[in-house]
Amino acid sequence: MRRRIAALQRSAILRQIWVHGPQSRASLARRLKLRPSSVTSLTRELLDTGLLREVGEGRPNGGRPPLLLDVDRAGNYALALTVESRGLTVALVRWDAQVPHRVFEPIRPDENLLPFLQAVTRTCERVLAEAGVGRERVRGVGVGISALVDPAANEAVFSSTLAAVQRLRLDFLAQSLGLPVYLEDIAYMMALGERWFVYPGDHRALVMVYVGGGTCGAILEPWARPHSPRFACEFGHMVVDPDGPPCGCGKRGCLEAYVSERALLVQAEQLFGRRNGVSPTLAAVAEWAKEGDPAARQFIAAAGEYLGVMLANLVNVLAPALVVVGGSLLDTWGSLLWAELERCLQEHALPQLLRQVEVVPARLGEDAALIGCAARVMQAVWESPEAAPERGVLGRAAAAQA
Numbered sequence: 001m002r003r004r005i006a007a008l009q010r011s012a013i014l015r016q017i018w019v020h021g022p023q024s025r026a027s028l029a030r031r032l033k034l035r036p037s038s039v040t041s042l043t044r045e046l047l048d049t050g051l052l053r054e055v056g057e058g059r060p061n062g063g064r065p066p067l068l069l070d071v072d073r074a075g076n077y078a079l080a081l082t083v084e085s086r087g088l089t090v091a092l093v094r095w096d097a098q099v100p101h102r103v104f105e106p107i108r109p110d111e112n113l114l115p116f117l118q119a120v121t122r123t124c125e126r127v128l129a130e131a132g133v134g135r136e137r138v139r140g141v142g143v144g145i146s147a148l149v150d151p152a153a154n155e156a157v158f159s160s161t162l163a164a165v166q167r168l169r170l171d172f173l174a175q176s177l178g179l180p181v182y183l184e185d186i187a188y189m190m191a192l193g194e195r196w197f198v199y200p201g202d203h204r205a206l207v208m209v210y211v212g213g214g215t216c217g218a219i220l221e222p223w224a225r226p227h228s229p230r231f232a233c234e235f236g237h238m239v240v241d242p243d244g245p246p247c248g249c250g251k252r253g254c255l256e257a258y259v260s261e262r263a264l265l266v267q268a269e270q271l272f273g274r275r276n277g278v279s280p281t282l283a284a285v286a287e288w289a290k291e292g293d294p295a296a297r298q299f300i301a302a303a304g305e306y307l308g309v310m311l312a313n314l315v316n317v318l319a320p321a322l323v324v325v326g327g328s329l330l331d332t333w334g335s336l337l338w339a340e341l342e343r344c345l346q347e348h349a350l351p352q353l354l355r356q357v358e359v360v361p362a363r364l365g366e367d368a369a370l371i372g373c374a375a376r377v378m379q380a381v382w383e384s385p386e387a388a389p390e391r392g393v394l395g396r397a398a399a400a401q402a
């Protein structure tokens with residue numbers, strides 16, 4: 001029981017510093033209503049495990065200036081993986097949201113999962129070796145996948161863009177690397193990234209809408225209630241037209257069959273044809289639109305209209321306070337898409353609900369999912385700082401093997 005309380009107090013210290021910035025031990029004791037002697041011993045443990053560091057002196061309050069403590073943002077890392085229809089990205093992400101090294105491989109899971117898992121493991125080993133960062137500074141592996149995930153089982157359940165992910169588990173990766181692995185829906189990872197790095201002190205629930213290879217989303221409860229439910233949401237499979245085009249999920253007329261990278265690439269080829277034998281990319285369509293091509297402008301506006309209507313429906317159903325829209329389609333079409341999206345949102349959402357919601361593009365841009373994977377690792381360390389890898393079960397097993 002005493003160990004459990006100490007773990008909760010260490011979590012509270014990390015959270016307090018993350019949200020409010022570097023602080024002295026006296027300030028932590030006062031704000032968290034802990035005994036100064038407890039704060040001294042708890043912060044010593046967090047300094048010893050490398051989660052905190054001393055960052056200079058604060059303003060003196062009578063006697064000696066107090067030493068300030070901060071999360072060691074530059075000294076800790078996570079491995080971040082995204083598994084999408086276009087391929088696998090493996091990156092090393094520092095806890096200050098820097099991405100010092102990354103590798104892309106155009107591979108995706110297929111029927112025989114073992115070769116895929118072996119390739120993922122090799123790519124992780126390669127990233128660690130090339131970055132020259134010691135394993136002991138990597139606190140875990142966050143994996144964002146374009147799929148519905150059962151977080152309790154750490155298992156992918158279904159994906160409309162990756163046919164063969166059913167029952168994809170990453171125990172093999174955890175055992176090979178000797179690091180804990182956390183598998184989540186990619187939109188949920190993006191939502192976590194925005195929460196931790198853009199809105200750390202914000203108490204609103206956050207609704208994430210992701211438009212990339214597929215279209216999906218997530219809802220995060222307010223930060224102040226870390227253990228309340230959170231959901232990955234299949235916004236992309238809201239039905240727009242029951243007689244519409246087939247969707248990757250096996251049904252018809254879903255939003256994703258109209259607005260997702262995959263759907264838009266098919267539509268772009270039908271509309272613009274191949275040029276010099278090559279299908280148009282979404283970046284090429286953006287270029288034509290910027291040059292004033294009316295068909296390209298109309299094509300992007302139509303996607304913005306679908307998204308704006310979907311967002312209006314979300315606002316009318318959920319009455320959210322903060323909606324963040326991100327994903328690779330937003331990275332490519334950004335401002336071209338946003339004007340039409342806003343116009344349709346204004347036109348279709350109830351004004352009384354619209355007044356209380358902020359709808360914004362993801363601020364972390366194209367690294368949002370990777371940074372979110374690192375946030376997922378940080379969340380796990382926060383919730384249980386004593387389970388940091390060098391002390392964790394898997395870490396100990398790996399150390400015993402070495």
Ligand SMILES: [Zn+2]
Binds near residue numbers: 251
């Ligand atoms: Zn669908």
